[in-house]
Amino acid sequence: xxxxxxxxxxxxxxxxxxxxxxxxxxxxxxxxxxxxxxxxxxxxxxxxxxxxxxxxxxxxxxxxxxxxxxxxxxxxxxxxxxxxxxxxxxxxxxxxxxxxxxxxxxxxxxxxxxxxxxxxxxxxxxxxxxxxxxxxxxxxxxxxxxxxxxxxxxxxxxxxxxxxxxxxxxxxxxxxxxxxxxxxxxxxxxxxxxxxxxxxxxxxxxxxxxxxxxxxxxxxxxxxxxxxxxxxxxxxxxxxxxxxxxxxxxxxxxxxxxxxxxxxxxxxxxxxxxxxxxxxxxxxxxxxxxxxxxxxxxxxxxxxxxxxxxxxxxxxxxxxxxxxxxxx
Amino acid sequence: xxxxxxxxxxxxxxxxxxxxxxxxxxxxxxxxxxxxxxxxxxxxxxxxxxxxxxxxxxxxxxxxxxxxxxxxxxxxxxxxxxxxxxxxxxxxxxxxxxxxxxxxxxxxxxxxxxxxxxxxxxxxxxxxxxxxxxxxxxxxxxxxxxxxxxxxxxxxxxxxxxxxxxxxxxxxxxxxxxxxxxxxxxxxxxxxxxxxxxxxxxxxxxxxxxxxxxxxxxxxxxxxxxxxxxxxxxxxxxxxxxxxxxxxxxxxxxxxxxxxxxxxxxxxxxxxxxxxxxxxxxxxxxxxxxxxxxxxxxxxxxxxxxxxxxxxxxxxxxxxxxxxx
Numbered sequence: 001x002x003x004x005x006x007x008x009x010x011x012x013x014x015x016x017x018x019x020x021x022x023x024x025x026x027x028x029x030x031x032x033x034x035x036x037x038x039x040x041x042x043x044x045x046x047x048x049x050x051x052x053x054x055x056x057x058x059x060x061x062x063x064x065x066x067x068x069x070x071x072x073x074x075x076x077x078x079x080x081x082x083x084x085x086x087x088x089x090x091x092x093x094x095x096x097x098x099x100x101x102x103x104x105x106x107x108x109x110x111x112x113x114x115x116x117x118x119x120x121x122x123x124x125x126x127x128x129x130x131x132x133x134x135x136x137x138x139x140x141x142x143x144x145x146x147x148x149x150x151x152x153x154x155x156x157x158x159x160x161x162x163x164x165x166x167x168x169x170x171x172x173x174x175x176x177x178x179x180x181x182x183x184x185x186x187x188x189x190x191x192x193x194x195x196x197x198x199x200x201x202x203x204x205x206x207x208x209x210x211x212x213x214x215x216x217x218x219x220x221x222x223x224x225x226x227x228x229x230x231x232x233x234x235x236x237x238x239x240x241x242x243x244x245x246x247x248x249x250x251x252x253x254x255x256x257x258x259x260x261x262x263x264x265x266x267x268x269x270x271x272x273x274x275x276x277x278x279x280x281x282x283x284x285x286x287x288x289x290x291x292x293x294x295x296x297x298x299x300x301x302x303x304x305x306x307x308x309x310x311x312x313x314x315x316x317x318x319x320x321x322x323x324x325x326x327x328x
Numbered sequence: 329x330x331x332x333x334x335x336x337x338x339x340x341x342x343x344x345x346x347x348x349x350x351x352x353x354x355x356x357x358x359x360x361x362x363x364x365x366x367x368x369x370x371x372x373x374x375x376x377x378x379x380x381x382x383x384x385x386x387x388x389x390x391x392x393x394x395x396x397x398x399x400x401x402x403x404x405x406x407x408x409x410x411x412x413x414x415x416x417x418x419x420x421x422x423x424x425x426x427x428x429x430x431x432x433x434x435x436x437x438x439x440x441x442x443x444x445x446x447x448x449x450x451x452x453x454x455x456x457x458x459x460x461x462x463x464x465x466x467x468x469x470x471x472x473x474x475x476x477x478x479x480x481x482x483x484x485x486x487x488x489x490x491x492x493x494x495x496x497x498x499x500x501x502x503x504x505x506x507x508x509x510x511x512x513x514x515x516x517x518x519x520x521x522x523x524x525x526x527x528x529x530x531x532x533x534x535x536x537x538x539x540x541x542x543x544x545x546x547x548x549x550x551x552x553x554x555x556x557x558x559x560x561x562x563x564x565x566x567x568x569x570x571x572x573x574x575x576x577x578x579x580x581x582x583x584x585x586x587x588x589x590x591x592x593x594x595x596x597x598x599x600x601x602x603x604x605x606x607x608x609x610x611x612x613x614x615x616x617x618x619x620x621x622x623x624x625x626x627x628x629x630x631x632x633x634x635x636x637x638x639x640x641x642x643x644x645x646x647x648x649x650x651x652x653x
Contacts, residue, residue: 038616039620040619285535286535295448295449296449298451307636312394312410312412312452313410315409315410316413316447316450317450319410319412319413319447320412320448320449327444
């Protein structure tokens with residue numbers, strides 16, 4: 001029987017799943033994902049987690065609970081840093097510990113530490129450690145690591161073509177990895193949705209933001225559609241380096257999109273209680289007002305499921321863009 | 329002559345207006361919703377029917393506010409629009425040239441920036457409802473003064489006290505504390521007005537360019553204390569339009585007129601709906617772990633509408649039926 005490794009469908013899943021999946025698959029390990037977020041999963045997570053965590057972290061707890069009884073291992077890497085001199089939010093750093101100490105009856109957790117702030121080679125070291133659990137052959141681990149990187153590159157390539165990460169993951173799971181055309185999006189305006197992947201692509205906690213906008217005739221682009229080079233270049237405009245990688249992605253992409261003629265508006269999605277989100281929104285709004293007069297909307301998502309508030313804001317926002325255009 | 333109805337179903341009040349072809353407000357109503365939006369709409373229609381002149385034929389109906397979908401099912405609306413758009417439409421039609429709209433309602437507050445008659449920017453309170461009408465209502469009730477007198481009492485203040493306005497929970501404990509220290513009522517109420525305005529401008533008005541003419545609308549505009557606090561803080565004159573408390577409904581009526589001009593017909597069901605028995609129930613769908621709380625509206629034993637299901641199974645089932653019949 002093959003060994004089963006569970007990966008929660010939350011948080012960095014939306015950034016690194018292809019890498020993890022490619023790595024484990026190459027080692028002959030079966031990867032089990034938690035189910036799509038439902039009210040049940042969120043409720044369980046909220047009940048089990050520490051109460052001052054942000055909503056996405058609470059949701060992660062729910063996904064762990066959904067998985068824990070049907071896998072042999074849980075894969076919860078300790079993501080400290082993925083780029084030189086930059087860091088991921090401290091809550092991600094302590095994630096394996098938070099889970100271990102708050103959730104009873106867990107299978108063993110694979111909590112390799114990914115810390116590339118000083119040396120990029122540390123990434124391989126981390127995966128090699130995980131690989132040792134499944135094979136004694138260092139060559140097989142090396143091969144699996146490369147397979148993971150390849151999958152991750154395909155993922156980025158498809159995202160840069162215009163697919164959104166959750167769509168890309170879905171496509172890759174169906175084996176469609178080699179197309180080289182952009183997805184067809186219909187609509188009469190394009191809005192940049194700037195937010196953390198785990199907030200905007202999870203259709204339950206985002207209250208189906210992307211589909212709602214698409215149904216209103218809006219084409220969506222996100223930070224994930226941009227290459228790392230663009231993000232890097234644009235975020236460098238800040239007087240001081242932004243050392244939160246995820247926040248930097250939001251700022252860099254917003255700076256890029258606010259210059260593009262193809263973009264009609266920027267929506268910033270923040271989770272309530274997120275420190276970096278509270279200032280990325282602020283920085284983006286200030287720069288936007290200085291540079292170009294395109295509409296900006298700040299949406300805060302939290303546990304409330306009343307959709308009326310979100311719909312009102314989105315409708316008014318889209319109306320406003322159409323009005324402004326008609327008045328020109 | 330044609331008249332157009334606008335219905336704004338808000339959290340605290342339900343407003344109905346009747347306008348004529350030229351956007352003149354012929355009649356307006358302000359009813360407390362009291363948690364029963366259907367009853368409030370029916371009661372409002374009943375009143376309007378009693379007061380409407382025989383010459384006027386209803387040419388269209390528009391709904392807005394957080395209960396807009398519910399109201400649209402009941403009356404058969406021609407346009408269903410969010411309250412931001414409705415308020416902006418009303419403001420730019422009734423006060424030509426307006427550049428800033430401050431709006432404080434029962435549970436939300438917003439700012440709308442207009443330039444050349446078009447919405448250029450807006451903001452709405454996020455997860456917090458501090459400093460909206462319901463909070464003032466609550467505090468007035470606690471102090472045992474009618475909300476109508478709130479503003480006038482606040483104007484008598486000689487030396488407004490400083491009250492924390494960030495959060496309504498803290499504001500309340502701050503107010504109680506100040507009372508126990510012996511500050512007089514007018515000073516406390518004026519302090520509350522200042523705190524509310526400060527919070528509004530920090531929170532919602534953040535980064536917005538507030539240019540004259542500035543108008544202040546929504547139920548809270550009845551409170552002269554808040555108006556004065558706005559003028560003091562902004563240093564500009566704040567205009568309160570004649571129909572400040574029903575502007576959302578006016579906007580809805582204007583939008584309905586525009587919608588009917590395009591389609592040529594109205595789907596208004598007539599004033600008879602005031603007597604019809606509507607029954608709103610909800611149930612938890614257990615078919616998947618989402619456990620959606622589905623709401624359904626029944627009239628005469630027949631289901632008229634269902635919503636709030638994520639997958640659309642229940643709401644679509646109704647739509648199909650409509651198409652067949």
